[in-house]
Amino acid sequence: DAKTTQPTSMDCAEGRAANLPCNHSTISGNEYVYWYRQIHSQGPQYIIHGLKNNETNEMASLIITEDRKSSTLILPHATLRDTAVYYCIVRSDLLTTDSWGKLQFGAGTQVVVTP
Amino acid sequence: EPEVTQTPSHQVTQMGQEVILRCVPISNHLYFYWYRQILGQKVEFLVSFYNNEISEKSEIFDDQFSVERPDGSNFTLKIRSTKLEDSAMYFCASSETERGRTYEQYFGPGTRLTVT
Numbered sequence: 603d604a605k606t607t608q609p610t611s612m613d614c615a616e617g618r619a620a621n622l623p624c625n626h627s628t629i630s631g632n633e634y635v636y637w638y639r640q641i642h643s644q645g646p647q648y649i650i651h652g653l654k655n656n657e658t659n660e661m662a663s664l665i666i667t668e669d670r671k672s673s674t675l676i677l678p679h680a681t682l683r684d685t686a687v688y689y690c691i692v693r694s695d696l697l698t699t700d701s702w703g704k705l706q707f708g709a710g711t712q713v714v715v716t717p
Numbered sequence: 718e719p720e721v722t723q724t725p726s727h728q729v730t731q732m733g734q735e736v737i738l739r740c741v742p743i744s745n746h747l748y749f750y751w752y753r754q755i756l757g758q759k760v761e762f763l764v765s766f767y768n769n770e771i772s773e774k775s776e777i778f779d780d781q782f783s784v785e786r787p788d789g790s791n792f793t794l795k796i797r798s799t800k801l802e803d804s805a806m807y808f809c810a811s812s813e814t815e816r817g818r819t820y821e822q823y824f825g826p827g828t829r830l831t832v833t
Contacts, residue, residue, distance in 0.1 A: 605801070636821065642804060643827070644826060645721075645808050645810075645825050645828065646808070646810075647824065648751065648821045648823060670793070681787065683753075691774075695818040695819055696818055697817050697819060702765050702772040703748060703750075703765055703771035703812065703814075703822075704750065704773060704775075705752075705810075705820035705822060706762065707752075707761070708759065709759060
C-alpha cells in the first residue's frame with residue numbers, strides 16, 4: 603500500500619501557482635519524497651524529489667516540513683498542459699532486501715488547470 | 718534529451734497467445750523496471766531487473782511473465798499465455814544505479830496491450 607495521502611482532486615487557474623499537498627507521516631529516515639505526474643495514460647513523468655531540504659528545478663518546487671511528515675509540490679505558474687494526475691511517493695534510494703527501488707503508486711491527485 | 722522508448726505502442730492479441738513487449742532504456746542506466754496500469758486503476762509494479770537478474774517481483778509477476786535483456790540495448794517483457802485480465806498499459810522504466818543506490822526512474826510512453 604502507498605505510504606502517502608493526497609487529496610483526490612484539485613482545480614487551479616491557469617497562470618496561478620498550484621500547491622499540491624502530501625502527507626507521509628510514517629516516512630523513514632532514509633526515504634525520499636518523489637513526485638511524478640501522469641498526463642492522460644502517458645508514462646509517468648518524473649518531476650522532483652527531496653530528502654529534507656527544499657528543492658527547486660525547472661518544473662517545480664518541493665517544500666518538505668521540518669519533521670518530514672508532509673510536503674507540498676508547487677507548480678509556480680500552472681498551464682493547461684499541467685493538467686494531470688500527480689503522485690507523491692516515498693521511496694528509499696538504498697537497495698536492500700526490503701527495498702529494491704520500486705515505486706509504489708497511489709491514486710494521486712487529479713489536477714485540472716482551467717483557463 | 719535521452720528517453721525510454723517502447724514498442725509497439727499498441728498490441729492486440731488473442732487469449733492464450735504469447736506477446737513480447739520491448740523497451741530500450743536510457744543508455745547509461747543499469748536498473749530496469751516494468752509496471753502496468755489497468756484502465757482506470759493505479760500504476761502497479763511488476764518487476765525490477767539489474768545485472769541480468771530479477772531484483773524484485775510483485776505477486777502479479779507469476780510464471781506466465783518473464784523478462785530478458787537479450788542484448789546491450791533492449792529489455793523485454795514476455796507474457797507466455799495471455800489472459801483477458803492482462804489487458805493494460807505496460808510501462809518500462811530505467812534508472813541509474815551507483816554504490817547500492819538507485820535514482821529517479823524515467824518511464825517510457827507505454828504499450829497498450831489488448832487481449833481479446
